[in-house]
Amino acid sequence: MQIHILLIDDNKDYCSSLKNRFWEIGEEKGLNIQVTDFQNLEEGFAALEKESKYKAVILDAKCLRTKEQETEDFQFLPEALDELEKIDKRKEIHTPFVVNTGYYDTEVLSSLSLKIDRQKGKLFDKSTQEEEMLEYLLKEIESAENTKIEKQFADIFDIFDKGFLDAVFKGHLLKLLKTSSSDDPTEIKKNLALLRSLQEQIFQTLNKKDNQIVPDNICQPNVSFRAVHRHLSGNKDRNRNYQTTTSVWQNNWIESLSECIYSIASDNGSHNPYNNTPLPNKYTVQSLTFAFLEQLLWFKKLMS
Numbered sequence: 001m002q003i004h005i006l007l008i009d010d011n012k013d014y015c016s017s018l019k020n021r022f023w024e025i026g027e028e029k030g031l032n033i034q035v036t037d038f039q040n041l042e043e044g045f046a047a048l049e050k051e052s053k054y055k056a057v058i059l060d061a062k063c064l065r066t067k068e069q070e071t072e073d074f075q076f077l078p079e080a081l082d083e084l085e086k087i088d089k090r091k092e093i094h095t096p097f098v099v100n101t102g103y104y105d106t107e108v109l110s111s112l113s114l115k116i117d118r119q120k121g122k123l124f125d126k127s128t129q130e131e132e133m134l135e136y137l138l139k140e141i142e143s144a145e146n147t148k149i150e151k152q153f154a155d156i157f158d159i160f161d162k163g164f165l166d167a168v169f170k171g172h173l174l175k176l177l178k179t180s181s182s183d184d185p186t187e188i189k190k191n192l193a194l195l196r197s198l199q200e201q202i203f204q205t206l207n208k209k210d211n212q213i214v215p216d217n218i219c220q221p222n223v224s225f226r227a228v229h230r231h232l233s234g235n236k237d238r239n240r241n242y243q244t245t246t247s248v249w250q251n252n253w254i255e256s257l258s259e260c261i262y263s264i265a266s267d268n269g270s271h272n273p274y275n276n277t278p279l280p281n282k283y284t285v286q287s288l289t290f291a292f293l294e295q296l297l298w299f300k301k302l303m304s
Contacts, residue, residue, distance in 0.1 A: 192269025
């Protein structure tokens with residue numbers, strides 16, 4: 001099992017030492033622990049925002065906030081905690097994190113301890129608690145609901161390991177999988193709208209990879225689903241016994257699933273229903289979610 005951890009610490013020698021130690025411990029446990037280090041908050045959190053691979057974050061207490069800054073300071077940590085909270089909120093996830101510092105007993109850290117606790121983090125002494133810190137992070141990663149979901153749908157989340165979709169998409173997909181069984185009408189409507197949005201995003205991603213698969217004129221700046229759908233199915237000429245006139249990118253059952261997802265999600269999530277009949281229930285949302293997972297496997301094959 002591969003585990004990616006993000007480390008922000010301005011001491012490059014310490015970063016190198018910690019990376020090697022974590023790799024050694026990982027070898028003993030049958031884990032491939034990869035630590036990526038940055039020497040300032042700006043670059044570190046830019047990577048965290050962009051990448052979906054990081055399972056946990058290690059923060060120094062006194063560090064550089066920007067790449068232009070020359071002297072580390074204690075303003076780093078409160079700013080880092082605030083930014084991490086914002087990133088988690090945008091991605092709708094919780095990222096396990098620790099504060100690993102040589103200033104373990106200082107007054108500065110005691111004043112931030114409540115905030116660290118509230119954000120479900122933990123403080124560790126840099127000089128003596130490296131192994132305890134890793135054990136804590138591994139336990140947090142293993143027990144996280146997101147980890148369990150990613151293991152259950154490993155073939156789907158491989159898409160993110162390959163870099164085909166970004167961290168925000170991953171966060172939204174995790175939210176969908178966690179809430180698709182909700183009975184709440186508001187949540188049902190939100191999930192249906194989210195399904196349509198995610199479906200459009202995979203079409204736009206295919207367009208960026210190869211505009212022969214999804215041409216620019218039907219995808220940018222906004223997706224024209226009907227036009228994309230026809231194109232992916234070979235622009236069938238229905239007056240000539242459904243003969244295709246261009247390359248076919250989706251088979252018949254992916255075509256049917258895609259149409260079903262879009263029609264129900266669009267009519268009942270992004271728009272109001274055409275009549276006063278009730279919204280689809282949780283079973284519809286669950287069915288459409290699993291149909292979308294099939295579409296994601298189709299998407300992964302095309303991206304590969």
